[in-house]
Amino acid sequence: MERSLKEHFEQTLQEVSIDCAIFGFHAGELKILLLRWKGTDGWSLPGGRIYKEESTDDAANRILKERTGLTDIFLQQYYTFGNANRLTHLSKQDLMELLELALGKDYFHDKINRRVVSIGYFALVEFDQVQATADWYTDEFRWWEIPDVPKLLFDHNEMVVRALHALRQQIRNQPVGYNLLPEKFTMPELQRLYETILDKQFDRRNFQKLLVSYDILEKLDEKRTGGANKSPFLYRFNKSKYEKAMIDGVSFAM
């Protein structure tokens, strides 16, 4: 293990890494996947290294697959974090102890002293499809609701803020939902997704009109039963129309 890890490190870039903000939607809430570092209570975004022969986009997709099992996911670069001192709320002393616990003696000195620029990607995933797996230096993964995200290691809190901002920009110019919702969903579910991401309430009727006008949804002959109320229709995305709308752009002006 240690040996292959060392070999892995030597085949990767030393000054550039990737950190992924992986967003999921569950129980009407937007959540983000965080990892807890081995034997510590320090949390961070899932991240990884870039092989020397690999593009950064490919590396981000690989890292996403390693952590969630998912491929063909909406994944987008949003910002590159290049502060010389990528701060943490911990003192240098505490950070060193934490890193030594999680990484072992061989790596923590390297990690704390090396100047690394991190390319931030964000992903939107279907919550129930995710088979999350911890990293070699972490022993727990967990979905956190955005307002509950704790103080994170390094500059990862800033990363979450910027990723969320990028997601909000995104949703105003491109349709969102294909990768965040199950195949079939109701209009109120889609609305709650938009409301959660944008932290804003919309009028039910206007929302429906606007989304239908994009011409990316197929209304199905099924309804979701179970609630003590009128059963809503199920919809699904028309994949080709959805992809066209991703390229051409839409205007979510609410």
Added chain:
Amino acid sequence: MERSLKEHFEQTLQEVSIDCAIFGFHAGELKILLLRWKGTDGWSLPGGRIYKEESTDDAANRILKERTGLTDIFLQQYYTFGNANRLTHLSKQDLMELLELALGKDYFHDKINRRVVSIGYFALVEFDQVQATADWYTDEFRWWEIPDVPKLLFDHNEMVVRALHALRQQIRNQPVGYNLLPEKFTMPELQRLYETILDKQFDRRNFQKLLVSYDILEKLDEKRTGGANKSPFLYRFNKSKYEKAMIDGVSFAM
């Protein structure tokens, strides 16, 4: 020179660099500053290295200052280029010859074999204020109109395209012009700036109404004489209101 260059290299990151798309506005046209590599006809964007103790933003500002003499300029990261093989239109053979000519024997092998991720920044500068200076590996700088930009080295044509796209996005959500125009300018000049950036014509009266509505302009008691027509009023930006609008955002919906 060679010695200090080597020392400079050793104090910088080896796997990350910065390339700047520097836009200026002159004679009613949007232009971009390009450099020609020594003794060759290969052109590229101005770029530079990042010192180990320096943030990427600081490095970008330093590089901008080195090439243009300007400080306190609108400068923004727009994308990080991380393809493993950052293509050029030249064959590897031709590229090697070109690099050897420009960089000298000591550096070209390094340059061609090293995997480097480049962080793209774009800047908006006041054309007449620029005192452009060539780099150590270039012997000519020149402003190019966007449609005339030739085939560039590496992936720099893609960089120009993405920078322009980012600039166009920018202008729809934030006011633009403070750094691209001289202190005093007329409404038609400002309009031509917008028209050039967005490659679109606007109605004179509607444009004026919209820009005035942002409440970032001061109308002066001076006019620009010299044209064979009615003298237009001069305006200038109210700096504090402009900066507030940069933060709060505006909507340029034309």
Added chain:
DNA sequence: CCAAAAGTGTTCTACCTACACCCATGG
């Protein structure tokens, strides 16, 4: 039968768009 939530259509308003006439300047 009642509470909860979804289905549907119309009116109002505000902002963007289109448009015309007069005036100053230089040649």
Added chain:
DNA sequence: CCATGGGTGTAGGTAGAACACTTTTGG
């Protein structure tokens, strides 16, 4: 005096915002 381009205001259209009543479902 004429050509060029700038100064200004108004009317119309479109798309977003506001809004109510009826229907279905489970308890």
